[in-house]
Amino acid sequence: MPQFLSTSDPDFETQFTALLGAKREDSPDVDHIVADIIADVRKRGDAAVLELTAKFDRFSVTADKMRFSDEEIAAECAKVSDADRAALELAAERIRAYHARQMPDDQMWTDEAGATLGWRWTAVSAAGLYVPGGLASYPSSVLMNAIPAKVAGVGRLAITVPTPDGVVNPLVLLAARIAGVDEIYRIGGAQAIAALAYGTETIAPVDKITGPGNAFVAAAKRRVFGKVGIDMIAGPSEILVIADRDNDPDWIALDLLSQAEHDESAQSLLITDDAAFGQAVADAVEKRLETLERRDIARASWRDYGAVITVNTLDEAVALSDRIAPEHLELCVAEADALATKITHAGAIFIGAWTPEAIGDYIGGPNHVLPTARSARFSSGLSVMDFVKRTTLARMTPDALAAIGPSAERLARSESLEAHGLSVRARLDRLNGDAT
Amino acid sequence: MPQFLSTSDPDFETQFTALLGAKREDSPDVDHIVADIIADVRKRGDAAVLELTAKFDRFSVTADKMRFSDEEIAAECAKVSDADRAALELAAERIRAYHARQMPDDQMWTDEAGATLGWRWTAVSAAGLYVPGGLASYPSSVLMNAIPAKVAGVGRLAITVPTPDGVVNPLVLLAARIAGVDEIYRIGGAQAIAALAYGTETIAPVDKITGPGNAFVAAAKRRVFGKVGIDMIAGPSEILVIADRDNDPDWIALDLLSQAEHDESAQSLLITDDAAFGQAVADAVEKRLETLERRDIARASWRDYGAVITVNTLDEAVALSDRIAPEHLELCVAEADALATKITHAGAIFIGAWTPEAIGDYIGGPNHVLPTARSARFSSGLSVMDFVKRTTLARMTPDALAAIGPSAERLARSESLEAHGLSVRARLDRLNGDAT
Numbered sequence: 001m002p003q004f005l006s007t008s009d010p011d012f013e014t015q016f017t018a019l020l021g022a023k024r025e026d027s028p029d030v031d032h033i034v035a036d037i038i039a040d041v042r043k044r045g046d047a048a049v050l051e052l053t054a055k056f057d058r059f060s061v062t063a064d065k066m067r068f069s070d071e072e073i074a075a076e077c078a079k080v081s082d083a084d085r086a087a088l089e090l091a092a093e094r095i096r097a098y099h100a101r102q103m104p105d106d107q108m109w110t111d112e113a114g115a116t117l118g119w120r121w122t123a124v125s126a127a128g129l130y131v132p133g134g135l136a137s138y139p140s141s142v143l144m145n146a147i148p149a150k151v152a153g154v155g156r157l158a159i160t161v162p163t164p165d166g167v168v169n170p171l172v173l174l175a176a177r178i179a180g181v182d183e184i185y186r187i188g189g190a191q192a193i194a195a196l197a198y199g200t201e202t203i204a205p206v207d208k209i210t211g212p213g214n215a216f217v218a219a220a221k222r223r224v225f226g227k228v229g230i231d232m233i234a235g236p237s238e239i240l241v242i243a244d245r246d247n248d249p250d251w252i253a254l255d256l257l258s259q260a261e262h263d264e265s266a267q268s269l270l271i272t273d274d275a276a277f278g279q280a281v282a283d284a285v286e287k288r289l290e291t292l293e294r295r296d297i298a299r300a301s302w303r304d305y306g307a308v309i310t311v312n313t314l315d316e317a318v319a320l321s322d323r324i325a326p327e328h329l330e331l332c333v334a335e336a337d338a339l340a341t342k343i344t345h346a347g348a349i350f351i352g353a354w355t356p357e358a359i360g361d362y363i364g365g366p367n368h369v370l371p372t373a374r375s376a377r378f379s380s381g382l383s384v385m386d387f388v389k390r391t392t393l394a395r396m397t398p399d400a401l402a403a404i405g406p407s408a409e410r411l412a413r414s415e416s417l418e419a420h421g422l423s424v425r426a427r428l429d430r431l432n433g434d435a436t
Numbered sequence: 437m438p439q440f441l442s443t444s445d446p447d448f449e450t451q452f453t454a455l456l457g458a459k460r461e462d463s464p465d466v467d468h469i470v471a472d473i474i475a476d477v478r479k480r481g482d483a484a485v486l487e488l489t490a491k492f493d494r495f496s497v498t499a500d501k502m503r504f505s506d507e508e509i510a511a512e513c514a515k516v517s518d519a520d521r522a523a524l525e526l527a528a529e530r531i532r533a534y535h536a537r538q539m540p541d542d543q544m545w546t547d548e549a550g551a552t553l554g555w556r557w558t559a560v561s562a563a564g565l566y567v568p569g570g571l572a573s574y575p576s577s578v579l580m581n582a583i584p585a586k587v588a589g590v591g592r593l594a595i596t597v598p599t600p601d602g603v604v605n606p607l608v609l610l611a612a613r614i615a616g617v618d619e620i621y622r623i624g625g626a627q628a629i630a631a632l633a634y635g636t637e638t639i640a641p642v643d644k645i646t647g648p649g650n651a652f653v654a655a656a657k658r659r660v661f662g663k664v665g666i667d668m669i670a671g672p673s674e675i676l677v678i679a680d681r682d683n684d685p686d687w688i689a690l691d692l693l694s695q696a697e698h699d700e701s702a703q704s705l706l707i708t709d710d711a712a713f714g715q716a717v718a719d720a721v722e723k724r725l726e727t728l729e730r731r732d733i734a735r736a737s738w739r740d741y742g743a744v745i746t747v748n749t750l751d752e753a754v755a756l757s758d759r760i761a762p763e764h765l766e767l768c769v770a771e772a773d774a775l776a777t778k779i780t781h782a783g784a785i786f787i788g789a790w791t792p793e794a795i796g797d798y799i800g801g802p803n804h805v806l807p808t809a810r811s812a813r814f815s816s817g818l819s820v821m822d823f824v825k826r827t828t829l830a831r832m833t834p835d836a837l838a839a840i841g842p843s844a845e846r847l848a849r850s851e852s853l854e855a856h857g858l859s860v861r862a863r864l865d866r867l868n869g870d871a872t
Binding site for chain 2: 083084086087088090091094097098101104107109111113115116117119120122124125138139140171207208226228229233248250251254255257258260261262288292293294298336337340343344345346347348349350351352353354355356357358359360361362363364365366367370371373375376377378379380381383385389390391392393394395396397398400401404405406407408410411412414415416417418419420421422423424426427430
């Protein structure tokens with residue numbers, strides 16, 4: 001059973017703070033192992049990657065077979081059913097349409113001083129996308145990472161996906177093809193991250209690496225950060241559902257379970273203004289847990305990290321939600337739109353009972369890579385913005401320099417940076433006819 | 437003397453690669469010391485911060501005096517000359533005007549499936565800005581960090597600035613007041629970062645920390661990342677000037693020196709299509725080095741990391757510049773605007789000989805916090821975007837769910853995430869009249 005809390009309890013604040021602070025993730029310290037792997041790949045390139053692949057993935061391959069050929073990709077894609085293909089294509093189309101609206105605009109203007117100012121956005125030249133192998137090899141993640149990169153205009157997009165014991169997931173390859181991925185390598189782990197960041201004989205280095213992975217992959221991403229850009233290091237998934245009594249408890253139970261089934265460390269929270277409804281949802285969860293395929297995982301998550309919180313008013317729910325800063329927030333209340341506008345910190349909001357969170361995982365259009373562990377207080381989900389960067393632009397005329405240069409010179413001198421000041425002064429002197 | 441390279445040299449590629457790869461920064465390993473400091477501040481709060489301040493800053497203060505009072509700030513600000521104040525105010529006004537244009541738009545639309553989608557931007561609630569003490573205590577950095585935060589709508593902006601031996605920089609306090617900073621604490625080092633991230637009895641925790649600092653500050657920022665957001669970890673400053681022969685060698689020399697004087701690890705590079713002009717600039721640098729106040733620093737930087745590269749065509753210069761991905765790029769050529777459009781990777785471009793880089797450091801309007809060490813390949817300078825985050829929004833109608841839900845269900849099942857599929861199926865069944 002999950003925790004039951006109520007804002008009316010005298011010790012609610014203590015309980016809620018404990019819930020917020022609960023450490024849900026074991027982070028095994030693999031940093032030294034990862035450091036060695038990266039050093040080895042930097043030194044020996046392909047040879048190191050292939051040895052590590054044989055060791056960790058129990059799969060031997062030669063350098064010339066590390067990359068999937070067009071023929072291999074086509075053969076794997078042909079194994080996918082028409083219905084699955086159609087679903088992937090619809091998802092891709094919707095994700096593309098959503099992300100196309102995120103492209104930021106360039107600007108350039110001339111101000112009253114005569115200075116022309118602005119900025120220009122350009123795409124990252126090459127990006128790498130890590131795709132986990134085995135059970136967590138999700139074609140939806142390929143779409144969610146690859147499509148924003150391609151919408152941004154990334155010229156070269158490489159995927160690494162381990163194939164433990166040689167097993168390939170045809171849906172992953174099809175998702176990559178639909179998304180326009182340029183290169184797919186059958187490697188994984190820290191060695192794949194090292195290969196993407198530093199390059200090998202076979203794999204050219206990239207500028208940015210995104211995508212989820214296990215503790216080794218996360219540690220490797222942290223280590224190569226700076227050499228390349230990385231996306232966030234995602235923690236276990238979370239959902240907060242705010243629901244009033246006018247909901248089907250089974251729908252809400254399934255929404256909570258669709259996070260809980262991800263991972264024993266996932267967290268599913270319900271806030272309701274009706275204690276009896278909260279109990280009905282908890283009962284519905286138990287009923288579904290009897291038959292759910294992933295019931296062992298979901299039960300552990302719900303038991304260890306689940307909670308049902310009863311509030312007196314929905315305004316209380318908003319305040320608690322902002323303290324949780326949930327990755328996913330479902331608003332199953334009568335005035336869901338109005339409530340959504342009151343929320344400040346959340347990765348994604350699903351408005352109304354007809355919008356189960358699973359829609360956002362696959363097909364709604366918004367990205368499913370979202371900030372976890374309360375980081376929605378300061379960060380955003382994956383987007384086109386992760387694959388572009390801004391160059392600021394400035395052009396002075398002699399008049400503009402005459403207008404604002406003296407202040408720059410003064411500030412430079414106040415910071416004891418003489419050459420800064422002189423670089424302005426030399427030009428101002430020319431204007432004043434003191435030179436040439 | 438700096439290195440002289442020419443693309444016509446047979447071994448140019450080797451030399452240029454070595455120049456690109458030169459490690460300019462000694463990163464002392466202070467991580468264990470910093471870990472202890474953070475743990476101490478988390479455990480003992482103010483008491484730890486005050487002890488560390490007494491030890492490292494040789495300055496004893498009680499908890500109730502850690503924060504500058506309004507009276508202290510006013511008294512310090514009164515020490516600033518009218519001319520310095522006017523220069524700071526002009527800079528602030530121009531920085532504010534530039535960054536105000538960066539505020540991103542919210543969007544919400546309904547697509548052909550009937551799904552309402554969009555996103556909303558909100559400001560980080562509380563931000564902390566680290567300001568170094570002593571020599572590197574730059575009022576311009578206060579403006580460049582604080583103004584974007586305030587333009588973004590950050591409600592609470594706290595500054596920490598150490599006051600070694602009790603010495604206060606009045607310009608820093610005035611810049612903070614002009615920028616609208618809410619709280620100023622006279623602490624620094626890793627203990628200040630820990631206090632901002634985790635809070636103490638006196639300092640409420642923030643959600644995002646920005647600002648430059650020494651190795652201790654950088655290590656502390658890396659460690660608290662995740663608990664709070666951080667900006668980039670800046671490396672030593674760099675400039676690349678691309679200049680043709682029609683320039684005053686002394687102007688270009690001063691522009692190169694205005695990076696070199698920052699730091700012995702700074703890097704100043706010149707690319708020119710005229711070897712004689714390159715030599716003339718190098719001569720002008722030597723002449724200026726005879727008298728420059730910070731000549732020891734500038735000389736070391738220019739000697740160890742400076743380079744003059746001769747190219748045959750300006751197109752060659754563009755290709756080299758993109759490989760360097762410079763923090764600052766000055767284009768002192770006849771067709772500077774046209775050349776600027778060809779550049780893909782640069783933090784900031786200064787167009788034309790009347791735009792010395794120092795203008796951008798102080799008063800142009802664009803931010804002077806820019807990506808170093810080739811990270812302009814994948815990252816951008818500080819902006820309003822660093823202080824806002826995006827919440828994605830989705831709302832389905834029953835019809836929209838009927839249209840796209842089945843594909844979501846299919847994808848969920850293909851990923852063996854049954855509850856995801858059931859959360860959609862339960863709703864579709866209701867629509868089909870199979871339930872209630």
